[in-house]
Amino acid sequence: xxxxxxxxxVLGMLALSGCGGxxxxxxxxxxxxxxxxxxxxxxxxxxxxEAYAAYSEASSLIASDGGADPHRVAPYVTEEQLRNELxxxxxxxxxxxxxxGSPVITFFQLQDWSxxxxxxxxxxxxxxxxxxxxxxxxxxxxxxxxxxxxxxxLEVLITGDAPDALLVASSEQxxxxxxx
Amino acid sequence: MVRLLLLLVLAGLIVLFPMSRASAVVGAGxxxxxxxxxxxxxxxxSSGASVVITGNETTPGQPGNVxxxxxxxSGPPSGALLGSLGGRCIGFAIANPDLxxxxxxxxxxxxITIRDIATFIPTPGRQQMEPDGWAVAGxxxxxxxxxxxHVVTGTLLGRPADVRFTPTRYLWAYGDGSSATKTTKGGTWxxxxxxxxxxTPTSHVYDQLGEYTITLDIVFAAEYRFAGGPWRPVxxxxxxxxxxxxxRVGTAKTVLVEHDCLANPAGPxx
Numbered sequence: 001x002x003x004x005x006x007x008x009x010v011l012g013m014l015a016l017s018g019c020g021g022x023x024x025x026x027x028x029x030x031x032x033x034x035x036x037x038x039x040x041x042x043x044x045x046x047x048x049x050e051a052y053a054a055y056s057e058a059s060s061l062i063a064s065d066g067g068a069d070p071h072r073v074a075p076y077v078t079e080e081q082l083r084n085e086l087x088x089x090x091x092x093x094x095x096x097x098x099x100x101g102s103p104v105i106t107f108f109q110l111q112d113w114s115x116x117x118x119x120x121x122x123x124x125x126x127x128x129x130x131x132x133x134x135x136x137x138x139x140x141x142x143x144x145x146x147x148x149x150x151x152x153x154l155e156v157l158i159t160g161d162a163p164d165a166l167l168v169a170s171s172e173q174x175x176x177x178x179x180x
Numbered sequence: 181m182v183r184l185l186l187l188l189v190l191a192g193l194i195v196l197f198p199m200s201r202a203s204a205v206v207g208a209g210x211x212x213x214x215x216x217x218x219x220x221x222x223x224x225x226s227s228g229a230s231v232v233i234t235g236n237e238t239t240p241g242q243p244g245n246v247x248x249x250x251x252x253x254s255g256p257p258s259g260a261l262l263g264s265l266g267g268r269c270i271g272f273a274i275a276n277p278d279l280x281x282x283x284x285x286x287x288x289x290x291x292i293t294i295r296d297i298a299t300f301i302p303t304p305g306r307q308q309m310e311p312d313g314w315a316v317a318g319x320x321x322x323x324x325x326x327x328x329x330h331v332v333t334g335t336l337l338g339r340p341a342d343v344r345f346t347p348t349r350y351l352w353a354y355g356d357g358s359s360a361t362k363t364t365k366g367g368t369w370x371x372x373x374x375x376x377x378x379x380t381p382t383s384h385v386y387d388q389l390g391e392y393t394i395t396l397d398i399v400f401a402a403e404y405r406f407a408g409g410p411w412r413p414v415x416x417x418x419x420x421x422x423x424x425x426x427x428r429v430g431t432a433k434t435v436l437v438e439h440d441c442l443a444n445p446a447g448p449x450x
Contacts, residue, residue, distance in 0.1 A: 055212070056212045059211050059212035059213045060212050060213060060216070062213055063212075063213040063216050077211075080348050080401060081211065083401070083413045084209045084211055084214075084413070085211050085213065086413065087413045088211055088213045088214045088217070089213065091217065092213070092217075099213075099216045103212055103215060103216060112359060112360055112361060114360055116379060116380065116381040116383075117381070119381065121360075121361065121362065121363065123361045128212060128215045130215050130216050133216050135216060135217065145217060145218040147218065148217070148218030149215075149218060149219070152210065152215040152218075152219060154210060154215070157349065157361055157363070159363055168211075169349075169363055170209065170348065170349060170399070170417070171209065171210055171211045171212075171214075172209055172210060172399075172417065173209075173210040173219045
């Protein structure tokens with residue numbers, strides 16, 4: 001009986017000391033046991049840059065081929081972005097035009113990144129310089145849109161579950177003031 | 181018997197109510213291949229809860245129909261097309277090459293110059309949060325969106341058409357200076373089988389006490405079809421705001437109480 005009382009007293013003291021020491025927050029829940037995709041922001045940015053470069057090369061290659069074989073870009077994009085790429089390729093093909101010259105990535109900056117479980121999401125600002133790229137038709141006539149932006153600011157979402165398995169999930173023209 | 185319970189004490193009242201913002205952001209989907217074309221495609225705007233989708237089709241390949249300033253003034257059809265496309269000849273829902281094609285393969289698509297306005301109204305998404313209406317500094321707050329793929333019927337180029345909107349991205353601004361772009365709309369802790377206050381793919385941790393307004397913009401991809409036809413992708417996306425959440429972030433205190441709330445419903449914090 002005495003032992004039980006003592007135990008209760010100790011429990012009470014522990015609880016009271018917990019109350020007296022300021023306002024401790026409940027301990028944070030443990031993080032998921034799975035390994036994060038990236039150990040650091042630098043690692044995430046580097047992997048994203050590599051993934052985007054591979055995507056960019058495939059996308060511009062399809063443009064230079066007049067939209068032929070557009071599924072070549074599939075390994076680098078998500079299903080959603082693939083639909084956009086296919087629609088763009090279809091535009092080249094149906095209008096009989098292709099690009100001459102290569103777009104240049106002149107700016108690649110991290111906007112935001114996060115990872116939950118095994119999935120990482122990276123948002124980057126990208127500037128694509130197309131000033132040296134022309135659009136020509138099958139007769140070789142330059143039909144480049146006259147009001148085209150020479151350097152296009154984009155907001156790009158890159159997702160994936162491994163540093164070497166990142167995919168471009170969306171790419172949108174930045175509508176605010178250009179950061180390029 | 182003494183039980184130690186966690187009692188979350190929040191400073192102040194919590195207010196949670198929806199507010200709509202006046203304007204919508206419209207983003208233009210544009211891959212690298214699209215940048216070369218000048219990111220043709222998206223030209224939408226929102227008025228209230230509706231999205232006005234405007235499209236027009238240029239007369240293809242007529243001599244003298246090349247827009248001024250376009251290259252290739254000899255007037256090849258593709259030159260006229262690209263010129264007009266660079267000038268956004270085509271609006272949001274019909275930002276599809278098929279409708280801007282010089283010689284449409286589909287005889288059902290008119291070749292004369294037409295100009296139509298179609299109004300498609302996507303159902304705006306909503307956002308909710310857990311805990312409902314309040315947050316604890318230092319702990320994960322679970323935000324999630326309520327929206328789904330849906331079809332809107334209307335008129336496009338004078339013909340009955342369907343536009344299918346699919347939410348694809350969720351842009352959260354948490355009001356504390358941070359924001360996040362997510363590809364999942366998230367869900368309740370219970371629905372995801374995650375214990376309360378643990379991280380979810382869409383959760384956020386506030387570091388500072390205070391009042392915050394959380395905004396959510398939902399990016400929709402779209403497809404369209406004319407009656408009986410196949411779904412055709414629409415290049416570009418449209419972004420619509422969901423409701424705002426106004427919350428107060430408080431602290432959590434640990435207090436000692438006798439019995440739990442089931443045994444003593446009148447106890448402090450119950």
